[in-house]
Amino acid sequence: MTGAKITAIGTYVPAKRLTNADLEQMVDTNNEWIVGRTGIRERRISRQDEYTSDLCVAAVQDLMKRYGKSVEDVDMVLVATSTPDFSFPSVASLIQDRLNIQQTAGAMDLSAACAGFVYALHTAHSYVASGMHRKVLVIGADTISKITDYTDRSTCILFGDGAGAVLVESDKQSTGFLGYQLTSDGSGAHHVYRTGLAHKVNNIELIDTQMLVQNGREVFRWAVRTVPLGVQQLLEKAELGLEQVDWFIPHSANMRMIEPICERMNYPMEQVLHSLVNFGNTSAATIPLALDLGIREGKVKNGQKILMYGFGAGLTQAGQLVELNLDERVGEPTLL
Template sequence: MFLAGPLHSQAVITAIGAYVPERVLTNADLEAMVDTNDEWIVQRTGISERRIAAENEYASDLAISAVRNLVERYGSDISDVDYILTATSSPDTVFPSVSARVQAAFGILACGTADVQAACAGFVSGLQMANGLLLGGLHRKVLVIGTETLSKITDYTDRTTCILFGDGAAAFLVETAADGQGSFNASSVSTQGESGHHLYRSALAPALGEFPLQASGRIVQNGREVYKWAVTNVSEGVKTLLEANGMRTEELSWFVPHSANMRMIESICDRTGIPLEKTLHSVTNCGNTSAASIPLAIDAAVKDGRLKRGDSLLLYGFGGGLTQAGLLLRWTL
């Protein structure tokens, strides 16, 4: 079920940036929109508020702001970035890609671009791909971005999903290590497409296998089934990745799972033996931001000093597909 093992790596993260929209959607705001309340939402999800993009603000706008923040904070030169990978499930347009819009915004020349559509596993998948591009020797500097405007594809009449999702973006600059020794240690991937109908956004096809799809263009989720899948399969995937790298949970500095739901994270920690206090998440104040949730959690930990150079991290994305992607790395900033 899982492909996991040590990595050959030349990749190091040299800069990060983040951006969240100004508008805050609180649980109290949602009480006025659907039949719900703050106590119910917090008890079941751990979410207190989420950020919402402006009407004229799209995934590329958030991504561009996150990259600009990266440049301002670290003084990085991105003029010679030779590939941009953007993980998103809510692009402005299918094409041109969000990555192409970022390239245009910064006038980056000789740059390849592609969007990664792996839902909540997208950002970790993008980091895995970036390592491959650098290892191949054809590229030396890659921007990996996670950006979402999920509010634009959320059904705000569905009380089971509208409480979850928020908007945000974050970007990592990934470069070839000067000494040739990258900090990406091990990775894992897994997909169970036969269960993809439990979490989807419909497009052209009216069905996924034998299962009919709603044609709303909105996020549709069977929360109960996704929760059961994640708690069982993600826990197994986390343990498999650690074992494949000969690593014990107590050797981890930080576990950074996709910030889907605080109760889900607690269950995964309980099953894997990872202490909850060693977990970085962005769910409380940002909600579920899909591909942006993991880098937003890391960005917050960098800003408040929890994450330090040399720390060992396990990044683990999971969601629509149903797809998983894990990455063990040593923090280099």
């Protein structure tokens, strides 16, 4: 086994803002109601001709600009997304071509919804630590607005679009990846879905729609009950205590979900990073966006322990504890 670490990060969100005031003109809601129940004030929405691959390219370009990195020698591209440009080919294949990455690189998409980025990060670590790959590009990106029903006030207030990318590279001296936790409970698959070829799961008939459908109450109950347990199990395997975690980055689903999770963990909200206030729930992009916001604001520094924990449709969870050791920055980040 060889060492691996995250060496660079880049992010991107579309220019168009969808504020709570805008939503007041679209559905029966208001700013106070949205903020009180979610903590979200605005979200970014992709253009009609702007797709997940476009967001991915922009996030990687931000990474390259800030850290002076080349990606042409990347030997694996992993994209976590629930909103690919096409069912096939994969977004990862499109990224390989558009960024001139060597054709000997592997390229594949991962589908784990809001836990996708952490799943992809775990996969990248496995590839690099095994010695099979040396430099893996990991991207979490979604254009959830394209599958959001803007007549359903319970879901349309939540979602936005964005992308985050990191490089995971081989480093014999690094112990950057400290522990992980993966869980799956398919018995709750009908609580968050988008129909495809099938219209029934767990013997339950689904609403036949190409839009995202979510039972927010059931997802809330599941996450608040199970995420603290998953975090505890991860830390036990890593032989570390929660007090040794400098920053906790849960999936930015809803502030009213994050607060009780942290309360049950007895973890201070001042050490929680999220990206939902200005970007909403961006699915696979929430965690890299939150990490990057912490870096941009000067909160997150090398040597600190970061616990990332994604959860969502499936129902899936994925946690990853890392010790941050980014390369020295050489350029300024793109404005978010």
